[in-house]
Amino acid sequence: MLREAVDSALANVVLTPAEPDPQALSRRHWSLAAEMGWTAADIDEAHGGLGLGLAYIADICESAGRHLFCGPFAETAVLLPSVAREVETLSALLPGVAAGDVRVAYAEASIPDGSGGSVSFAPVEHALQATHLAVIEESGGELRVLITDLDGAEISPLQSMDLSVSVARVVLPDPSRCPPITLGAEATRRVLSAMHIAVGADLLGVGEAALARTVEHVSSRKQFGRPIGAFQALKHRLADVHTALRTARLALAHGVGDGATFQDTRAARTLAADAAMRATATAIQLHGGSGFSWELDLHLFLKRARRLNARTGGTNRLRASAGNDYIERTIAARA
Amino acid sequence: MLREAVDSALANVVLTPAEPDPQALSRRHWSLAAEMGWTAADIDEAHGGLGLGLAYIADICESAGRHLFCGPFAETAVLLPSVAREVETLSALLPGVAAGDVRVAYAEASIPDGSGGSVSFAPVEHALQATHLAVIEESGGELRVLITDLDGAEISPLQSMDLSVSVARVVLPDPSRCPPITLGAEATRRVLSAMHIAVGADLLGVGEAALARTVEHVSSRKQFGRPIGAFQALKHRLADVHTALRTARLALAHGVGDGATFQDTRAARTLAADAAMRATATAIQLHGGSGFSWELDLHLFLKRARRLNARTGGTNRLRASAGNDYIERTIAARA
Amino acid sequence: MTRGPGFLRETGDEAFRAGLRDWLAAALPVAAGDRLGTADLHGLAFRREWEDHLCRSGLSGLGWPEALGGHALSLTRQAIFHEECARAGTPLPVNMIGHGIVAPTLIDYGSADQKQRYLPRILSNSEIWCQGYSEPGAGSDLAALATRAERRDDVYVLNGQKIWTSFADIADRCLLLARTGGGESPRAGISVLLVDMRLPGITVRPIRQITGEADYNEVFFDDVEVPADCLLGEENGGWRIAMAAANYERSTYFVPRIVRMQAELDALVLLAAGTFRHGQRLIDDPAVRSTVTDLSLNVQALRLYADRILEMAEQGVPPGVDGSSVKLLWSENHQRLLDLAMDILGPDVVLGPQERSAPAEGRWNRDYLWTRAETILAGTSEIHRNIIAERGLGLPR
Amino acid sequence: MTRGPGFLRETGDEAFRAGLRDWLAAALPVAAGDRLGTADLHGLAFRREWEDHLCRSGLSGLGWPEALGGHALSLTRQAIFHEECARAGTPLPVNMIGHGIVAPTLIDYGSADQKQRYLPRILSNSEIWCQGYSEPGAGSDLAALATRAERRDDVYVLNGQKIWTSFADIADRCLLLARTGGGESPRAGISVLLVDMRLPGITVRPIRQITGEADYNEVFFDDVEVPADCLLGEENGGWRIAMAAANYERSTYFVPRIVRMQAELDALVLLAAGTFRHGQRLIDDPAVRSTVTDLSLNVQALRLYADRILEMAEQGVPPGVDGSSVKLLWSENHQRLLDLAMDILGPDVVLGPQERSAPAEGRWNRDYLWTRAETILAGTSEIHRNIIAERGLGLPR
Secondary structure: OHHHHHHHHHOOOOOEOOEOOHHHHHHHHHHHHHHOOHHHOOOOHHHOOOOOOHHHHHHHHHHHHHOOOOOOHHHHHHHHHHHHOOOHHHHHHHHHHHHOOOOEEEEEOOOOOOOOOOEEEEEEEOHHHOOEEEEEEEEOOEEEEEEEEOOOOEEEEEOEOOOOOOEEEEEEOOHHHOOOEEEOHHHHHHHHHHHHHHHHHHHHHHHHHHHHHHHHHHHHOEEOOEEHHHOHHHHHHHHHHHHHHHHHHHHHHHHOOOOOOHHHHHHHHHHHHHHHHHHHHHHHHHOHHHHHEOOOOHHHHHHHHHHHHOHHHHHHHHHHHHHHHHHHHHHHHHO | OHHHHHHHHHOOOOOEOOEOOHHHHHHHHHHHHHHOOHHHOOOOHHHOOOOOOHHHHHHHHHHHHHOOOOOOHHHHHHHHHHHHOOOHHHHHHHHHHHHOOOOEEEEEOOOOOOOOOOEEEEEEEOHHHOOEEEEEEEEOOEEEEEEEEOOOOEEEEEOEOOOOOOEEEEEEOOHHHOOOEEEOHHHHHHHHHHHHHHHHHHHHHHHHHHHHHHHHHHHHOEEOOEEHHHOHHHHHHHHHHHHHHHHHHHHHHHHOOOOOOHHHHHHHHHHHHHHHHHHHHHHHHHOHHHHHEOOOOHHHHHHHHHHHHOHHHHHHHHHHHHHHHHHHHHHHHHO | OOOOOHHHHOOOHHHHHHHHHHHHHHHHHHHHHHHOOOHHHHOHHHHHHHHHHHHHOOOOOOOOOHHHOOOOOOHHHHHHHHHHHHHHOOOOOOOHHHHHHHHHHHHHHOOHHHHHHHHHHHHOOOOOEEEEOOEOOEOOOHHHOOOEEEEEOOEEEEEEEEOOOOOOOOOOEEEEEEEOOOOOOOOOOEEEEEEEOOOOOEEEEEEOEOOOOOOEEEEEEEEEEEEHHHEEOOOOOHHHHHHHHHHHOHHHHHHHHHHHHHHHHHHHHHHHHHOEEOOEEHHHOHHHHHHHHHHHHHHHHHHHHHHHHHHHHHOOOOOOOHHHHHHHHHHHHHHHHHHHHHHHHHHHHHEOOOOOOOHHHHHHHHHHHHHHHHOOOOOOHHHHHHHHHHHHOOOOO | OOOOOHHHHOOOHHHHHHHHHHHHHHHHHHHHHHHOOOHHHHOHHHHHHHHHHHHHOOOOOOOOOHHHOOOOOOHHHHHHHHHHHHHHOOOOOOOHHHHHHHHHHHHHHOOHHHHHHHHHHHHOOOOOEEEEOOEOOEOOOHHHOOOEEEEEOOEEEEEEEEOOOOOOOOOOEEEEEEEOOOOOOOOOOEEEEEEEOOOOOEEEEEEOEOOOOOOEEEEEEEEEEEEHHHEEOOOOOHHHHHHHHHHHOHHHHHHHHHHHHHHHHHHHHHHHHOOEEOOEEHHHOHHHHHHHHHHHHHHHHHHHHHHHHHHHHHOOOOOOOHHHHHHHHHHHHHHHHHHHHHHHHHHHHHEOOOOOOOHHHHHHHHHHHHHHHHOOOOOOHHHHHHHHHHHHOOOOO
């Protein structure tokens, strides 16, 4: 299994709050990703890639979440190739992506039409490590995407909540150099599907790691003379976390399969985000005092889950659009 | 305390699934209500009442809920007097209400403007015991109320889910005899406030009874060698039911106090409805197999809570209007 | 072997499905007549009639070996069969215990004589079975079983009481667990008996439940003399058989239930879209919409569980804690679905479950009440959460 | 007694409130200067400054007897004081343990000498106190206390470790629980010591938490010699004092927190009303609206709990399990409120809690992280649910 290979590669390069140097770690993670061919996984062979497809990407991203991978993996190795499949001109970047030389910073923001003057984006994730920037704006079922190199960009670091990612303000001096691309509804769904799987799998990994740490903790920590994991209320909460993660895993596996629809990938990401939020919050609660201490790495998972959960409007919005689609389809089928 | 007096009066006249004769019980309950002066509680002395006010009504209604009172108490002794306070012509009915001679059937339905022909309402609660009918229709913050005697009405029984109430279809042969009354926004709020307290208190009583039965059951029933009430997951569920009911009780107590607003009574009813739904559903679950058996009286509480919860659009609607008011007020205060 | 309609002999699963679908579309309206689209379609009378019709048409023994008169269909095809029946809106079977549990148990553990005695009458639906597991003191705790069967000469003398026994009031036979040995462990002394329900000393008392109907029974055994050749497997070897029996249905249990749940949700959406209250279409009420959304995501997820369990079963792997997760998700979401139905019905919730003038002839109200039982029967939600925590996550007992 | 502003001597509660409100409205902007409206208003520096200012203005010892320099205000007035401070947006106090817990404990249990030694310096805010209760092995389980104080001549020799000790890094003194006896029951051998934090052998190690700040400390005691006259009450009689100490603050604890929570919710509504995303005002997003609605109902209900507890306390009645219900409701809804804030902030949630360019200078992000601790500290939610079930409902242990 690929997942085990990725896991074992990442297991020795871990972010710890005691050594909180995500920048240095990011460099090490990135060389690993390039060496192991992860950055080439979703790129076809014609562009220097391996053409392994979404199931491989999901495995890599899940491990990335589990090991708090520091670097713009999904943005570079999934988002950029998926946009490039729609916009031929971007495919020139793909060999660089495959080789690990391109790293893409990411922001969701409204994209000005760029007639004159510089334009500023904040917060931008991964900008301190990046060679390129992708800004996406979604509305009415269509994506506008701005992709540019960062030559001449002014990058000022901001404090990041999630230690596994750097955050910055990016000022582009001449945005007219890179006019935004508008993707049609079909193309938008294909691009978003790929990101739903990548982000959903990362969230699943985050949630699984939080659950595993919690099971270990409650099995050894004693209170009132018993391991606290023997208390039924804790058991039931963890059972529900397990079921939520298991459900997300089934949905992701289905979402990378043949014939999976946009609805399937969106549902998978929604379930994964909910499961990860629940797993990480439960982990903090059941660790008691140590759960919110900086020394333990638990909070890193909560913060990563929170960051990823905020993307493209958060699960509220993903969920609502899933519901709208189902309701409209059902009413239309009857009419 | 009035509540204890009402409780002890009702304790001997109880609906049991083994003797499911709500009609007969309703007659006995109603004579009790008249004898004890409960039907006169919310009517001023000038109209033959006791003028005791809403706090007394809340106590009576809570006991009514706890003991599955069979009869249109809130509809007759709270709704009718509160409408009569707004519409002078109705006050002729009040001495009859106080004396226990008037009993009001209840429906929420759209009220036709009654130019010609008979009009039919279904389902109507309590119609088999009633002398009068009240139909209410709420929209845009105003109430339309149709109040009429049932002389000449055609009443056909329907099966009722809740054994503590009869349900029927009522056909009024000549609705032009009783044109609907439209209450203004202020009057609507006063009338609804009174019903919020009465129905909220009934729901609180229902929830308290369900909780009490459940605590008793889980303390005695053993499984795996321990009383099931010693299992922590059950404890925590019941603790949450307790807190929900306690919260509803505080809100109702506040809602009948001086200076309580329409918002306060609506909040109290919303909290009581939620608490009762939760208490009765939990009661069934924690009783296991016996919880859904007809022989035990638990299901009667679930069904009563479900019936009362459906009134005026259900808690979803009460909750949403509470939220809208708060949000609009907050935004307006800033503007 | 050419018993039954031709689709049974299709080589591809999808062709099997298509043929079955056509067969059902033709057969159900003919059998149902003017009961179609009414609550009578789901009444006990037509349930039996329809099941008899299926068996007469050769649609029984789906998974049995051909040598025993079966069709030797794969689990996947059996699941397709149940799925398409659910999709076509056929009524629930009556002899589900006979077909789903007793028959495979007999096939695996019965003597040649027992197979010959019982299986043909299941195939033809001429004997209805029930299953005597739960007892008043042993709900989720089977090891606490107290019904005793004492061997005297060539009979077992049976004394005790069973509860929550579906179909006992109409059943001809019962697959029953009784204690026959002292046993070091509580599980050791249990045996399985195949009991004729017409034997003297058996009393059946229907248990009326929250819906007003009686879907369950108490069964009392008072010195009932069961012939010794009705012992299934070995004396005191019943625990293993009981565990195996509980597993046969698992792989196909949820598929039809989930299909029905999706159909109910679709129907609710249409009901809410057609209901105006307080000047608003109910489907536009944010609370309704939000619950519908959650439920639709969860029903989709449930389908994935069901498919996964089936896939594992085809490979001979038991569902493990996924079985508990799917039971929880199904029963708790089904409750939420019917809670939502009550919100949508509004004032009509006061109508009783047998009130034919209610929306859908009272089925929403009936199902609302019935779903209260689904988180209790077949392992309470509490038990399943314990199982997930202890067996799935390895938390201490 | 004429110490302090005139409103202290108003006869009516509402006149007291009005006077206090005016006083705060005048005093806070002067004291705060250009920190007003910025995160600096809530930084440690100004927190101390403001608390000193209150004490210099005579606004300390609110509930103390007049003989000890206090104002002998009723609990209701003390609650009004905290409520109006919260409403005015004053920063949190630093010596809250000194004023809120240690002072009333000393007044009830201290010797004349101890009162004279410690109380004036609390009144003037010249000594900051902390409280040494929790230990690594005894979080919610105080009876498992392991820190030992051994009497040798005229000192107690203190050895052990405390954890989650707020303000230990800046405190002058510590109200500390230690084991002095063998004791039949685990509660019997506990004593209370009043420990000078500058004694040799004391090491304070700040605990950095999820926000990156260090609000708590570990405190290590290594052969610390505490003078015997620092024993509060009787040797081995500390359990009762500790229980009493925990009660002093209860009646006024929640009022200011709930006022702040309402203000946060109001601010969130305005934030959501001013945020457009994906073509929609966020306050019109049904999920946002629904959570806001729940929270507003719950904050109203919390206020009723707080008022009720205060009313009971005025009559000398402890809050009982209402104390647990209010703690649960407050902490769990506060978490939901900050979860909602994160949903509303959207992409800005990636900014750190000390990032001044974040909305509200990072306070939403900081508070989001901080609320994770609120369901754990002062009794985990699990402990409070146990208390309600066992003490409130009488369920078996």
